[in-house]
Amino acid sequence: MSIKGVAYIAGAFEHPARKAPGKSVAQLHAECAKGALEDAGLSKDDIDGYFCAGDAPGLGGLNLADYMGLRVRHIDSTETGGSSYLIHVAHAAQAIATGKCTIALITLAGRPRSEGSSGTQLRTYGVNMPDEPFEIPYGAVTVNLYAMTAMRHMYEFRTTPEQLAWVKVAASHHAQHNPHAMLRDVVTVEDVINSPMISDPLHRLDCCVVSDGGGALIVTRPEIARSLARPLVRVIGAGEAIHHHMGGRVDLTHSATVWSGRKAFEEAGITPADIQYASIYDSFTITVVMQLEDLGFCAKGEGGRFVADGNLISGIGKLPFNTDGGGLCNNHPANRGGMTKVIEAVRQLRGEAHSKVQVPNCSIALAQGMGGRLGTRHASATLIMERQ
Amino acid sequence: MASFYQDRDIADPRMNPGDEPYFDAASQGRLLLKRCSSCGAYHHYPRALCPVCLSEAVEWVDSSGTGVVYSYSVTRKGGPTDYCIAYVSLNEGVTILTNIVDCDLDSVRIGQRVKVVFKATVGGAMVPMFSPDEGKAASA
Ligand SMILES: [Zn+2]
Numbered sequence: 011m012s013i014k015g016v017a018y019i020a021g022a023f024e025h026p027a028r029k030a031p032g033k034s035v036a037q038l039h040a041e042c043a044k045g046a047l048e049d050a051g052l053s054k055d056d057i058d059g060y061f062c063a064g065d066a067p068g069l070g071g072l073n074l075a076d077y078m079g080l081r082v083r084h085i086d087s088t089e090t091g092g093s094s095y096l097i098h099v100a101h102a103a104q105a106i107a108t109g110k111c112t113i114a115l116i117t118l119a120g121r122p123r124s125e126g127s128s129g130t131q132l133r134t135y136g137v138n139m140p141d142e143p144f145e146i147p148y149g150a151v152t153v154n155l156y157a158m159t160a161m162r163h164m165y166e167f168r169t170t171p172e173q174l175a176w177v178k179v180a181a182s183h184h185a186q187h188n189p190h191a192m193l194r195d196v197v198t199v200e201d202v203i204n205s206p207m208i209s210d211p212l213h214r215l216d217c218c219v220v221s222d223g224g225g226a227l228i229v230t231r232p233e234i235a236r237s238l239a240r241p242l243v244r245v246i247g248a249g250e251a252i253h254h255h256m257g258g259r260v261d262l263t264h265s266a267t268v269w270s271g272r273k274a275f276e277e278a279g280i281t282p283a284d285i286q287y288a289s290i291y292d293s294f295t296i297t298v299v300m301q302l303e304d305l306g307f308c309a310k311g312e313g314g315r316f317v318a319d320g321n322l323i324s325g326i327g328k329l330p331f332n333t334d335g336g337g338l339c340n341n342h343p344a345n346r347g348g349m350t351k352v353i354e355a356v357r358q359l360r361g362e363a364h365s366k367v368q369v370p371n372c373s374i375a376l377a378q379g380m381g382g383r384l385g386t387r388h389a390s391a392t393l394i395m396e397r398q
Numbered sequence: 399m400a401s402f403y404q405d406r407d408i409a410d411p412r413m414n415p416g417d418e419p420y421f422d423a424a425s426q427g428r429l430l431l432k433r434c435s436s437c438g439a440y441h442h443y444p445r446a447l448c449p450v451c452l453s454e455a456v457e458w459v460d461s462s463g464t465g466v467v468y469s470y471s472v473t474r475k476g477g478p479t480d481y482c483i484a485y486v487s488l489n490e491g492v493t494i495l496t497n498i499v500d501c502d503l504d505s506v507r508i509g510q511r512v513k514v515v516f517k518a519t520v521g522g523a524m525v526p527m528f529s530p531d532e533g534k535a536a537s538a
Contacts, residue, residue, distance in 0.1 A: 208475045
């Protein structure tokens with residue numbers, strides 16, 4: 011059984027806030043839900059399925075369903091970190107196909123900027139963690155677990171810091187047109203290389219922003235989507251996969267995206283050459299290079315050369331990516347970039363991206379998410395969508 | 399440029415039941431690995447069941463304590479001192495997350511031979527880290 015064509019993304023909303031010290035996380039979730047419903051032209055009581063992940067305060071989706079007054083007959087709190095929301099779209103399509111719900115709401119929100127979060131902080135997932143006694147004493151934090159992946163990539167494939175910097179340069183070219191983006195200045199390769207070293211070889215400008223905010227999506231049945239006044243965005247392929255080290259068999263040269271991408275392309279019946287726009291999870295510049303290779307946009311090891319010289323800049327390069335500015339420039343709400351990846355892909359397919367970055371006649375787009383850490387254990391999700 | 403290793407406050411391992419032999423051995427200057435007597439695979443971090451075959455017949459064995467740097471990164475922001483996180487591939491064939499210590503951190507390289515040393519956490523537990531294995535030629 012396939013989810014191809016069984017569900018449409020009928021509503022999408024990105025919260026405009028980048029710093030929201032006076033708002034609760036629950037309020038931000040609810041504001042995102044309201045925004046997505048208004049975008050779709052639906053009302054709260056239409057929702058009969060609710061999806062959220064670990065950024066949602068409470069027991070799975072229960073506390074937020076209560077806060078928002080949702081009466082749903084299907085609930086799913088699949089948690090894979092930043093890739094959760096792409097998986098939620100796929101799971102919503104499955105639930106819709108099997109009659110478990112007809113109009114699904116997915117929300118994400120958080121305020122790590124107001125709370126002083128940083129990628130150099132030790133982050134614990136609580137008690138009973140089997141791996142943390144063997145990782146926390148070593149100062150294993152988000153940035154250095156990605157940095158080790160970048161270091162090995164440079165060693166194996168002669169990828170250069172300048173090539174990685176091109177990912178940020180391309181994102182900044184897009185962010186200059188986004189009035190909500192946290193960082194709107196266009197930067198050069200030299201600006202990235204000359205920014206402070208955070209963890210070799212990743213500079214400050216190789217790292218995504220820390221922002222408050224959130225986003226929401228509405229996924230529904232084809233006939234309901236057609237009854238609404240919005241452009242039709244059909245889900246045609248999805249894949250999810252995890253990767254870890256199987257007890258010390260460490261290989262940092264590829265990610266779970268190898269498998270999630272393959273499954274999504276097979277389901278959609280297309281190849282990377284068919285993709286006109288790609289949202290690629292960009293917690294760090296290396297994250298983008300790794301996923302582009304593993305999705306098959308270029309051969310393994312060629313990612314550095316692929317992203318160089320503006321190849322990701324809309325209107326200039328062969329693969330326009332993250333035209334909202336992405337996590338590197340626009341926002342990374344709740345330290346999770348998967349939701350905004352789907353939202354910008356929907357904008358592109360609707361023809362509603364900023365005119366300076368809109369891909370002409372964009373009819374097939376991909377969104378790629380990564381959760382956890384590339385250096386230890388992570389979950390990849392790939393979503394392919396089509397305009398009808 | 400040189401960033402010589404400096405001692406830093408090392409966070410305590412929040413041990414789970416079953417981890418005690420590993421840290422007891424570390425306090426005696428020994429690095430233990432788990433080896434499965436059903437499938438023969440070594441693994442790290444240590445589990446009560448083999449992650450390759452789920453056998454419960456896993457036993458503690460002494461590691462040679464030597465290996466090569468698989469990857470590393472010197473983290474230069476977020477704390478009072480620079481530190482070098484690394485993956486070290488041990489002679490037994492498993493790769494361990496660790497720190498490289500007692501050297502110029504800017505001299506660390508992938509493929510460098512290293513040997514185990516032990517450092518104390520703030521609470522007094524000992525954890526294995528690695529320093530350059532002097533006299534051994536570097537190799538990939
Ligand atoms: Zn075994």
